[in-house]
Amino acid sequence: MEINYDGYPGNTVGGAKRWIENAIQPGGFLSAVIENDLREAVGRADDKNIHLLPEIIRWWYNNAPAASWGSFDRCRKWKLLKTAPTNFPDTWDCAHCGNAILPDEEGGEDIMGNPVCGDCIDKTRDQAEASHEQDR
Numbered sequence: 001m002e003i004n005y006d007g008y009p010g011n012t013v014g015g016a017k018r019w020i021e022n023a024i025q026p027g028g029f030l031s032a033v034i035e036n037d038l039r040e041a042v043g044r045a046d047d048k049n050i051h052l053l054p055e056i057i058r059w060w061y062n063n064a065p066a067a068s069w070g071s072f073d074r075c076r077k078w079k080l081l082k083t084a085p086t087n088f089p090d091t092w093d094c095a096h097c098g099n100a101i102l103p104d105e106e107g108g109e110d111i112m113g114n115p116v117c118g119d120c121i122d123k124t125r126d127q128a129e130a131s132h133e134q135d136r
């Protein structure tokens with residue numbers, strides 16, 4: 001997935017890019033944004049970013065890989081993924097075929113809440129529907 005940074009609001013685009021591409025920890029404000037820590041984000045924002053906060057969140061929501069931000073835990077896993085591919089966390093392996101799920105891949109979760117890759121998600125849905133049929 002090619003990410004377009006042109007419309008990034010404010011002055012933290014460099015930090016955003018370094019985080020998404022290489023998981024280099026950004027400054028306090030942007031770290032709070034990607035960890036979904038509203039309290040710290042507001043507390044650490046400068047005069048410009050405090051007004052741009054909704055736009056910044058919207059950019060991340062619409063452009064950044066979902067696995068790269070949104071909670072402290074996701075950020076921790078993103079850093080593991082980017083800095084040590086051999087330590088790829090179990091939770092990001094497909095529960096059905098065992099293949100690694102890429103951060104920008106269209107995957108999902110099966111009915112048990114396990115991560116599923118893009119190839120398997122369709123099969124999983126078919127199976128779920130089939131088992132519903134059997135229930136009837």
Ligand SMILES: [Zn+2]
Binds near residue numbers: 094116118120
């Ligand atoms: Zn799979």
